[in-house]
């Protein structure tokens with residue numbers, strides 16, 4: 001079994017005071033957990049705060065997006081080295097909110113993936129279908145197109161680099177995000193297995209190693225059933241990552257699974 005990974009996506013929440021309270025609770029609540037990995041993806045202005053508080057802990061931090069360019073006239077954008085300058089090891093990419101609200105596409109998300117790995121960041125690439133696509137039976141078609149965009153963008157050297165950086169994928173059905181409706185463990189397993197097969201088409205060893213997270217109304221009460229599925233390697237947590245006790249409880253569940 002792959003080592004579990006829990007990632008909190010704070011989205012556009014928090015302020016300097018509430019972050020400090022939350023991060024201090026996480027440091028305290030997670031410090032004795034050694035059998036899984038923990039990450040918080042905070043809004044960019046708080047990266048230095050995350051670095052200052054987390055740098056000697058077992059909690060890593062990351063950004064919620066990155067631009068594909070190294071520098072230039074891209075007002076409001078953040079380059080990959082700007083995240084690594086603040087000690088980020090991870091970055092979320094292709095989140096459905098980026099796709100639907102900010103019009104990012106498979107093409108731009110894949111270009112960002114490429115730029116992220118070239119800067120040494122571990123990408124967490126999000127895929128998932130909308131409710132209409134789900135109801136039309138298009139889940140695998142959509143997920144395949146999102147996965148294949150990344151696979152097609154990376155050349156052999158970049159693919160090797162992505163493996164070395166332990167690239168992560170996340171299945172986040174759009175209909176489950178913030179809705180209180182969680183995918184059933186069986187549905188998540190089918191899609192995660194499908195995603196792993198998609199990676200295996202490119203490289204079988206990589207497919208065995210890559211962690212695939214589930215996201216979408218993940219809470220402490222449903223984490224155990226989801227994490228028990230063989231292809232669910234942890235979670236990408238939105239709302240519940242803002243509640244210290246809830247996030248710690250999810251991390252504690254992940255920590256119970258032994259790596260083999």
Ligand code: 13P
Pocket residue numbers: 009095172176177178179180215216217218236237238239240
């Ligand atoms: P919720 O956990 O709030 O449903 O959000 C999931 C998500 O979008 C994480 O990236």
